[in-house]
Amino acid sequence: MGDQGLTLENVEIRNGQNTLISINTHIAPGEVLTIMGPSGVGKSTLLSYVIGNLPPGFDAKGRIVLDGHDITHLPTNKRRVGILFQDDLLFPHMSVGENLSFGLHADIKGRAVRRMHIEAALTEINLEGFANRDPETLSGGQKARVALMRMLLSNPCALLLDEAFARLDTKLRGQVRNLVFEYARKRDLPTLMVTHDQADADAAGGECIHLLEFGKPN
Template sequence: MAAGDGNLELEAVRISLRGRLLLDIDAAIEAGSVLTIRGPSGSGKSSLFALLAGFLDPSFTASGKAILGGRDLLALAPEKRGVGLMFQDALLFPHMSVGRNLTFAIPAVRRGRGLRKAMAENMLEGLGLAGTFDRSPMTLSGGQAARVSLARTLLSEPRLLLLDEPFSRLDAALRPEIRELVFREVATRRIPALLVTHDAHDIPKYGKVIEIGG
């Protein structure tokens, strides 16, 4: 599995909508660490994620740079950026098995059905989901679906991870487990990560926090 490229540097990243400045941020995210962004609705958090992933609505105006691995992500086509996303919902394809959900995400350069299946099964085993390859996502518990979503994101070999309140829909008993699992994988794989959350409990103990729009 590919490791991260290093730190992410957000340099004078500004997003405006119809002349109104929504967000103005300079920040550095070290490889393997999580930067948390907090702010009220409409403060530009989702717009920042959309900008980094490459699907910001053209009605917005953006400037600045996001340097990762010596390249400005904002100058690359979306499919070349290597950005992985996790949302509130697992968003698994219901018509595909768990295993097919995972192999679908593996980059095309990883050739061979046997190799791709082995990669998916190894990931499932590493996340405590051994034996679920052929199951339907509809049979999974909330915690299992969240782990499969994480597995799919990691198998896409992201260079940057965007976490959009990924724990908010989980049962209170599950949240600490899934939260620590995600942060552990971020650290192990040396991937810089951005987290948006409204819950202070979701912020990594030693992570940095930026408040915007206050």
Template structure:
């Protein structure tokens, strides 16, 4: 714990991502609980590869070095399923064969036991995003904004230790982008989750309100 009573959050120490013998990025950063680190750069600069490295699922075509710590625990060599990373992508990626409630039950932490208790937690999660009564709905019937909200809750119900955002607002129209972005940032800050956001959009960085790092492709 740090002197102010907060945990250390997410620490990136000398993180380097490379491909085909070429260094894409080098980064050292600290993301405190409830804070958002924004990483900006053009396509091919390694933004998504950075998130994959943090999440533990970097493609073997890339190389990565450095240290990743969460609350002082070293995650560098820990497999993806044990890191506690929550992730949102450009698409909601809801399971089409499951209902809305089924999608949230899939994400719900196994630490919550009992069918009735788990159903209750999911119903409360739907109410939080103004989707009361949507438990049995087919995800295909949802609007883009509704799908984004369900994807967020599914991720948060897994009780992540930190959150990775891979341009999750980029396919939303302007008004909806603002709404979903505010929801994601507000929920992450309320839960004191360290967040790493990659984006092309300067307005995302401004809304995030934390440190912004700009990376580029080396010649």
């Protein structure tokens, strides 16, 4: 397995006596690995392990290696792994610009400099002039773009998608999905996606692992 990208090395996740996940794989920069399976099979639990937030009651072993660095025991904020959920999770008490500012690295200092980065980010997602807008005034697609850019502003080295497109209607789902995959390829982000939708897997175009009961790959 190469140094660059995301490696799940002999990862096994158990819930009591049940082995939910058993996986050994590598995701190259810009590629998408899709995990599919019924609810409760452990798809989102795998993502929780990768970001360092395994829920109580689960046990895990195996290594998470990102760009050649073992991040298995690092705290979540040190892993440089971004995640998008099916809810946009924008902070309702913050403006669009403030939401984006939350994603900016602390090393970017000074109000004017941070504002410049935010304006450039809004231009990149075709939302020029939206910095002072209330997130509640945005459409579903606009919220999804802001959530994506807020995550990207933290400069992640890998991307996780937890049913990220599930709440969007069919037309919007395709648009947002294509946007996310485009950014993942452009930034060479290894991407791990869990989904119930075969269309998501087809659009991703990479390897797809189907999980059955107790996490046995199909």
